[in-house]
Amino acid sequence: MGVDRLSVFLNRHRRIALDTCIFIYQLDPNPRYVSFTDPIFKWIEARGHAGVSSIVAMAELLVRPYREGGQEAVDGFYSVLSRYPNLEWVPVDLRIADIAAQFRADYRLRTPDALQAATAVHAKATGFVTNDPAFVRVQNLEVLLLDDLF
Numbered sequence: 001m002g003v004d005r006l007s008v009f010l011n012r013h014r015r016i017a018l019d020t021c022i023f024i025y026q027l028d029p030n031p032r033y034v035s036f037t038d039p040i041f042k043w044i045e046a047r048g049h050a051g052v053s054s055i056v057a058m059a060e061l062l063v064r065p066y067r068e069g070g071q072e073a074v075d076g077f078y079s080v081l082s083r084y085p086n087l088e089w090v091p092v093d094l095r096i097a098d099i100a101a102q103f104r105a106d107y108r109l110r111t112p113d114a115l116q117a118a119t120a121v122h123a124k125a126t127g128f129v130t131n132d133p134a135f136v137r138v139q140n141l142e143v144l145l146l147d148d149l150f
Contacts, residue, residue, distance in 0.1 A: 002149030006036055009127060009144045010043045015050045017120030017141070019130035020057040023081070025146075027061075033131075036146050040129060044086050051087045054096075054119035056112050058089055090119045107137040117141065 010016070018040070025033040026041055044051035058081065065073035082089065090096070092115055099118035103109050109117060113134055120128050121140045128141040135143045 003035060003039060005149055006039060006144070009142070010040070010049075012142070013125075013127040014048060015052065015123070015125045016040075016044075016127040016129055017116070017123065017125035018051055018053045018057070019116060019128065019132060019135070020053075020060045021131050022129050022146075023053070023057065023061050025131075027077070027080070033146055036149060041084075044084070046086075049086060051084075052090055052120060052123040052125050053087070054116045055089050055091045056115045056119070060112070088123065090123050092119070096122050103138060107134075109134055109137070 022037055022040065024030070026037040030037075040051075043049055058078075061081065062074055062077060065077045081087075092100075096115065096118045099121055100111070100114040103114040103117050104111065107114075107117075113132065117128065117135060117138045117140075121138075126142060128135055128138070128143045129146070130143060131146045133145060135141070136145065
């Protein structure tokens with residue numbers, strides 16, 4: 001079963017990185033994926049575990065609230081995300097930009113994806129949870145695709 005495979009993946013790590021889609025599936029509960037995202041976020045909350053994501057993901061996540069709900073929706077969204085236990089939002093710096101450029105060259109990732117993968121590596125995450133198969137090419141991370149859990 002997929003939840004068991006997810007649990008095995010999570011148990012191999014202490015620090016995982018999350019792609020934007022994982023937040024979207026959780027915050028706007030997607031019936032197909034919420035049975036996987038719920039345990040991921042519970043895992044992050046547990047002592048001894050940590051989640052990381054790039055500030056690029058935050059920029060992507062805030063688009064819909066800006067578009068549909070205005071500043072109040074944005075503030076609510078930001079408040080939940082920025083205070084989530086054991087979740088670190090990592091800003092892009094020159095080192096991350098350099099790693100991202102290497103990843104773009106080596107793995108042909110789009111810039112936002114390269115920045116997210118570079119952030120994960122720089123932040124010493126050993127696992128990366130996504131649903132985008134492009135990340136599987138990144139050899140520095142163990143990548144879990146939610147669609148592979150079905």
